Amino acid sequence: MNRKIKQGDKEYSSFQLFIEITEKRSSAIISLSEPETVNKEMFKLILLLSCFVGSRLRQEDFPPRIVEHPSDVIVSKGEPTTLNCKAEGRPTPTIEWYKDGERVETDKDDPRSHRMLLPSGSLFFLRIVHGRRSKPDEGSYVCVARNYLGEAVSRNASLEVACK
CATH class of the missing domain: 2.60.40.10 (Immunoglobulins)
Structure with a gap:
């Protein structure tokens, strides 16, 4: 699995990354998909933005x-x-x-x-x-x-x- 990716490697050439910010603005859904696959989504990850001592980072900080x-x-x-x-x-x-x-x-x-x-x-x-x-x-x-x-x-x- 730990091999160098070369240009033209088929399994890595056509991935797409989608980032969707949720309404709460404290999390995001990141999807990586390959167009040729039937399922379209290889995995999803919910990314929780870092917080400081339990409080959300607000845009105005x-x-x-x-x-x-x-x-x-x-x-x-x-x-x-x-x-x-x-x-x-x-x-x-x-x-x-x-x-x-x-x-x-x-x-x-x-x-x-x-x-x-x-x-x-x-x-x-x-x-x-x-x-x-x-x-x-x-x-x-x-x-x-x-x-x-x-x-x-x-x-x-x-x-x-x-x-x-």
Whole structure:
């Protein structure tokens, strides 16, 4: 059975493939038939389209894309600031922030955090923390939007603390 098909091989030369999408749009019937056979259909296969966690893929679902990228900011120690990020996607993507390659902890991780993830996806700092030895807020930030269809990464934005 595992032989190479050559042009002119009679048993393979005149097959036809038919695909019929069912009304439910979650399955399709694929038929392979040879016109010379009496039965016309050698076999049928019901193909169930792949689903994600039990839900059907809908035509309107699409992967995330960043529609507002964060911008560089210079802010004074102790002052509030916001790094903006907005993303589109369906289902609505989740947003995470990374600073210098490390995930940023927000109020969702620790209620005492001075960083808040806003519903829009932006990162709000209640106050900028900056010391001689510790500079936890200064650095390069990106936001990452994710849903089951993929992810989108924003441009880098630097947060610098102004010297007084």
